[in-house]
Structures are given as structure tokens and as C-alpha cells.
Amino acid sequence: MSERQLTYREAVAEAMAEEMRRDKTIFLMGEDVGIHGGAFGASKGLYDEFGPERVWSTPISESIIVGAGLGAALTGMRPIVEIMYADFTAMAMDSIVNQAAKVKYMYGGRATVPLTIRAPEGAGRGNAAQHSQSLETWFNFIPGLLIVMPATPYDAKGLLKSAIRSDNTVLVLENKLLYGDKGIVPDEDYVVPIGQGIIRKPGRDVTLVATSRMCNLAASAIEKLSAEGIDVEFIDPRTIKPLDMEMIAASVKKTHRAVVVNEGHRTGGFTSELAARIMDDCFEYLDAPILRVAAEDVPIPYNRMLEFEVIPAEKDILQAVRELMR
Amino acid sequence: MHIANLDLGNLGANGIVSGGLPIAVGAALSIKMRKTRQISVVAFGDGATSEGNTHESMNLAGVWKLPVLFLFENNCYAVSTSCEASIAGGSEARRAAGYGMPGVVVDGNDLEAVHYAAEEAIEYVRSGKGSYLLECQTYRIEGHYYGDAMVYRSKEELEAWVARDPIGQAEKVMIERGVLSEAQCRKIQAEVQAEVDQAVEYAIASPEPPLSALFEDVYTGEVKA
Numbered sequence: 052m053s054e055r056q057l058t059y060r061e062a063v064a065e066a067m068a069e070e071m072r073r074d075k076t077i078f079l080m081g082e083d084v085g086i087h088g089g090a091f092g093a094s095k096g097l098y099d100e101f102g103p104e105r106v107w108s109t110p111i112s113e114s115i116i117v118g119a120g121l122g123a124a125l126t127g128m129r130p131i132v133e134i135m136y137a138d139f140t141a142m143a144m145d146s147i148v149n150q151a152a153k154v155k156y157m158y159g160g161r162a163t164v165p166l167t168i169r170a171p172e173g174a175g176r177g178n179a180a181q182h183s184q185s186l187e188t189w190f191n192f193i194p195g196l197l198i199v200m201p202a203t204p205y206d207a208k209g210l211l212k213s214a215i216r217s218d219n220t221v222l223v224l225e226n227k228l229l230y231g232d233k234g235i236v237p238d239e240d241y242v243v244p245i246g247q248g249i250i251r252k253p254g255r256d257v258t259l260v261a262t263s264r265m266c267n268l269a270a271s272a273i274e275k276l277s278a279e280g281i282d283v284e285f286i287d288p289r290t291i292k293p294l295d296m297e298m299i300a301a302s303v304k305k306t307h308r309a310v311v312v313n314e315g316h317r318t319g320g321f322t323s324e325l326a327a328r329i330m331d332d333c334f335e336y337l338d339a340p341i342l343r344v345a346a347e348d349v350p351i352p353y354n355r356m357l358e359f360e361v362i363p364a365e366k367d368i369l370q371a372v373r374e375l376m377r
Numbered sequence: 378m379h380i381a382n383l384d385l386g387n388l389g390a391n392g393i394v395s396g397g398l399p400i401a402v403g404a405a406l407s408i409k410m411r412k413t414r415q416i417s418v419v420a421f422g423d424g425a426t427s428e429g430n431t432h433e434s435m436n437l438a439g440v441w442k443l444p445v446l447f448l449f450e451n452n453c454y455a456v457s458t459s460c461e462a463s464i465a466g467g468s469e470a471r472r473a474a475g476y477g478m479p480g481v482v483v484d485g486n487d488l489e490a491v492h493y494a495a496e497e498a499i500e501y502v503r504s505g506k507g508s509y510l511l512e513c514q515t516y517r518i519e520g521h522y523y524g525d526a527m528v529y530r531s532k533e534e535l536e537a538w539v540a541r542d543p544i545g546q547a548e549k550v551m552i553e554r555g556v557l558s559e560a561q562c563r564k565i566q567a568e569v570q571a572e573v574d575q576a577v578e579y580a581i582a583s584p585e586p587p588l589s590a591l592f593e594d595v596y597t598g599e600v601k602a
Contacts, residue, residue, distance in 0.1 A: 076537075076550020078410065080406075104410065105410075107406075107441075109437065110436060110437065110440060112433040112436065112437060114399060114429060114430055115399045115402060115434055115437050117399075117432035118396075118398075118400055118402070118430065118433075118434075119399050119400075119402045119403035119406055119434075119437065120403060120404060121399070121400055121403055122388070122399060122401060122403020122404040122406070122407065122408075122417075122539055123404065123406050124398035124403070124404040125383065125388055125400065125403070125404065125408040126388070126403070126404045126407040126408070126411075127407060127411060127412060128406075128407045128411070145393055145396065145430070146399060149393050149396065150391075150399075150400065151390075152391070154389070155594050155595070155596070155597065156387060156594050156595055157379040157381075157389075157392075158379065158381045158383070159594065160594035161381070161382075161383060161384075162381065162383055162389075162592065163597050164597075165597075174474060193598065194595050194602070195595055196402035197596070197600065197602070217597075217598075218598060219596050219597050219598070219600065245598070246601070257407065268507050292602050293600055293601050293602040321577075
């Protein structure tokens with residue numbers, strides 16, 4: 052296996068390029084994805100290689116970006132559609148929630164929707180309330196949608212390939228602050244299966260489940276906790292739906308304690324679901340309540356200092372784990 | 378509400394007003410990429426013309442010159458809202474120019490007129506010139522739902538349109554031209570009625586689905602969500 056390093060955004064572009072070479076029915080559609088290379092550079096090089104017949108730059112029209120993706124998916128194509136910021140999925144909610152998610156069920160199984168919807172999430176760049184959200188919990192609520200959240204360049208390439216190859220509507224929620232992260236990305240065809248979590252670090256004392264960019268905070272917190280003699284088992288679920296409860300439950304049954312971390316808001320956020328699922332499967336095994344580390348229930352502030360107070364920080368993870376271990 | 382048959386190219390009726398337009402535009406995009414001689418046809422009513430989806434669909438189809446026939450069935454009412462109360466500028470067909478496509482109005486209750494207008498529209502779209510809006514003016518004789526008291530329109534208005542019933546008019550023309558006799562018209566009506574009755578009986582007599590069907594077809598393939 053090669054030791055080549057790519058950035059997260061390069062890994063995303065490589066996944067799309069490799070898949071588009073492999074299968075002519077795969078195409079990319081979204082705002083500024085063509086010659087501009089995508090607002091975050093995640094489709095750099097694709098227009099040069101594949102041209103306007105496979106890489107379509109649209110007007111600003113999220114509802115039809117997804118809706119037309121659905122129409123193409125129903126008629127023999129395998130679209131990747133990009134929504135520039137996850138916040139703008141709000142403009143496309145009917146297409147995602149009422150159409151793509153439900154078509155197969157409503158048509159008695161006689162439809163297949165091989166649609167991939169990519170969108171970057173996340174705060175920490177001073178992009179304020181309408182450009183900084185983490186919205187996986189919205190889509191987790193809707194039967195018919197699958198959701199992946201790669202936290203590393205390796206997973207970004209592997210999960211996106213799985214999403215593209217899936218015959219389901221898969222949301223690939225990237226994180227804008229992860230785009231510049233570097234990591235080992237094999238220069239070969241590989242996939243990360245949908246629904247498979249990963250134990251980033253095995254441990255005995257407490258299970259820490261973190262998603263997307265929160266994994267970077269968790270990794271740093273764990274080093275400090277190790278020095279304090281707290282042995283954390285750190286799980287990155289990688290897929291939100293279907294959630295790898297087998298891995299998470301096995302871990303909590305071993306450690307008897309759990310902290311769940313997600314950048315979405317606390318109320319109704321993904322930590323609520325994680326906590327409920329852990330309770331469902333591991334109640335008898337818990338020695339302490341499940342602690343949730345999530346964003347405050349306020350819109351993400353523009354002011355940098357306030358922004359970092361609202362979203363989870365490393366100190367919040369440290370505080371939660373230490374509290375559990377007292 | 379969502380009857381579909383993808384094998385026949387029917388991508389489905391849609392429970393969301395205007396829901397079909399983006400799908401139709403996507404199908405047209407697919408046609409363009411697959412390089413077939415198909416066209417994409419989407420039917421929608423006056424209610425849909427106010428939805429954002431309709432604007433986005435016509436705009437994208439217009440700008441990319443996609444092979445879409447926008448079949449606008451203007452039956453004058455969306456539940457209780459008339460097209461006068463909902464279409465700013467007074468005409469959806471006139472808006473077509475704003476989307477870079479022809480907008481043609483035809484008497485939707487005249488079978489022949491619609492046939493020839495549709496021929497022209499289809500030819501245009503299939504030739505690769507882009508999209509086309511065909512507005513068929515008609516009227517919703519029944520209420521929006523059973524029990525609709527229809528307080529929003531006058532008896533006179535309704536009766537004037539009932540007199541222009543499309544099937545009745547078509548029969549009259551065909552009898553006048555000697556294409557069909559009165560007896561043949563009645564026979565066709567009876568046969569169609571029987572077919573519909575049979576279908577209804579079949580549906581009513583069919584068993585309920587098993588409980589296991591509840592969880593089927595949410596996803597494609599094995600997904601333990």
C-alpha cells in the first residue's frame with residue numbers, strides 16, 4: 052500500500068474522477084463545479100478531464116439540482132449532485148425528503164435511485180449562521196436516505212466511492228474545515244463500506260463516539276486523557292445511517308461508559324439519537340449516564356470567539372470524559 | 378397519487394404539486410447524455426405554476442436547451458384558487474418567452490386542436506431546439522375532492538364549460554364526419570366503463586399486503602438502517 056498523502060478535497064476529487072472513468076453513467080452536477088473546480092476545490096480537474104457533458108455547472112437552483120439528479124437517476128444515470136453548503140439543502144428539501152427518499156417505496160419497489168448528494172458542513176471559519184450548520188440529524192430522521200460523514204482523506208475517497216456505487220440516495224456530508232487535512236490515500240481503487248464504523252483507538256475505560264471534524268478534537272483530547280491514566284476507546288462511526296451499532300454496543304458493553312460528540316445542536320441533534328441507541332442496546336451495562344457533547348442551541352454566531360464557544364471544543368470533550376471517570 | 382410505470386417511461390404522478398417538473402428535467406438531461414431520440418414530457422396544472430420548482434425547472438431546461446415538453450393543463454382552479462388569482466401577468470404561456478422557449482396556447486377541450494399542437498411541440502423538442510411550453514386551456518368540472526362545495530365559482534361559469542366537455546365534443550365531431558356512428562360511440566363508452574369496473578373489482582377483491590411488506594423497498598439492497 053502506497054504512503055502517498057492527499058488532502059481531503061483531493062481525495063474527494065480523486066474518488067469522483069476514478070468512478071467517472073470507470074462508469075460513463077456517472078456525472079457531476081452542481082454550482083461552480085465545472086471550470087471553477089467547485090467552491091471548495093473538491094471537483095478540481097474534473098472539467099478538464101471529462102468536459103461539459105459529464106460535469107454540469109448549474110444556475111443557483113438547489114431544488115432542481117437534486118430533483119433533476121433524481122430524474123436522471125430514474126432514467127439510467129448515476130448522478131453526483133453537489134450542494135455548495137449543507138445549509139442550502141433547505142432549498143432542496145422537497146427534492147431530497149419528499150421525492151428521492153420516498154420514490155422507491157411509493158412505487159412498490161419498481162424504481163431505483165442511485166443518487167449521491169454531496170454537501171460540506173461545519174463551523175469554525177466565521178461563516179455565521181446560514182453557512183455553518185451540521186444537519187445530518189434532519190436526514191437521519193427520513194427513511195429512505197443513507198448518510199455518510201467521512202472524517203479523514205482515506206475515508207473521504209472510500210466512502211464517496213461506496214456512495215456512488217450504492218443504488219440508494221446517499222448523502223455524503225463533508226466538512227469544510229477538513230478539506231485541507233492531509234492523510235494517506237492509496238493510489239488505487241478501494242472502498243470503505245457504508246455502515247461500517249472504525250475503532251480509531253481501542254481502550255478500556257470509556258467509549259467515545261465522535262463524527263466528522265469532531266474526530267480531530269477527540270484524537271487530541273484522548274492523548275491528554277491517556278497521560279491522566281484514562282484509557283479511551285474512540286469510535287468513528289463514519290456512517291450515520293445505517294449506524295454501526297454492533298461496534299458501538301460491543302464497545303460500551305466493555306467500557307460501561309459513553310460520551311458522544313457531534314457538531315450539530317444538542318436538542319434533536321445526532322447525539323440524541325446516539326444516546327438513545329446506546330441506551331436501547333446497553334442499558335444494563337452502563338455505569339453512568341451517557342454524556343453528550345454538542346453545539347449550543349443557538350444559531351452559529353459570526354463573532355469568532357462566540358462561534359468557538361457554541362461549537363464543541365476539545366475542552367468540552369475532556370470535561371465530559373473526566374466527569375464520567377470521577 | 379403516485380402511480381408510475383418506469384418500464385413504460387412513466388416516471389410517476391406526484392403527490393407534491395410541481396414535484397414532477399424537476400424529475401422531468403432530470404430525465405431530459407439523461408436523454409441528452411445518453412444521446413437518445415426521446416423527449417421528456419411533464420404535465421402540471423395552474424397550481425404548480427406558482428411553485429419554485431416550476432420556475433427552477435423551466436429556467437434550467439431553458440438555459441440548457443433540454444428536450445422537455447412542459448404540458449401545462451390549465452383547468453382554471455387549484456382547489457379554490459383561480460388562475461387569475463395566482464398567475465401574475467395573467468398568462469403562463471407568455472412566461473415561456475422569459476425562459477427562452479416557445480409558449481403556445483390551445484383549446485384543451487378540442488381533441489384535434491390539441492393533437493396538432495402537440496405534434497408541433499413534440500417535433501420542436503425532438504429536433505433538439507430546446508424546451509417548449511404547451512398551455513392547454515380546460516376546466517375542472519368536479520370539485521377538487523369529493524364533498525367540495527365549490528363556493529368559489531359560479532354555477533353559470535361551470536355550466537358554460539360543461540357544455541364544452543371534450544369527450545362529448547369529440548364524439549359529436551366524429552359522428553358529424555361519419556367516422557363513428559352514435560351506436561359505436563355508446564359501445565366504446567360501455568367497453569371502457571366495463572374495463573374500469575373490472576379494474577375496480579380486481580383492486581377491491583385483492584388481498585391486503587402482508588405485514589412483512591411494511592419494511593420492504595425503503596432501500597435497494599441489504600440495508601439495516
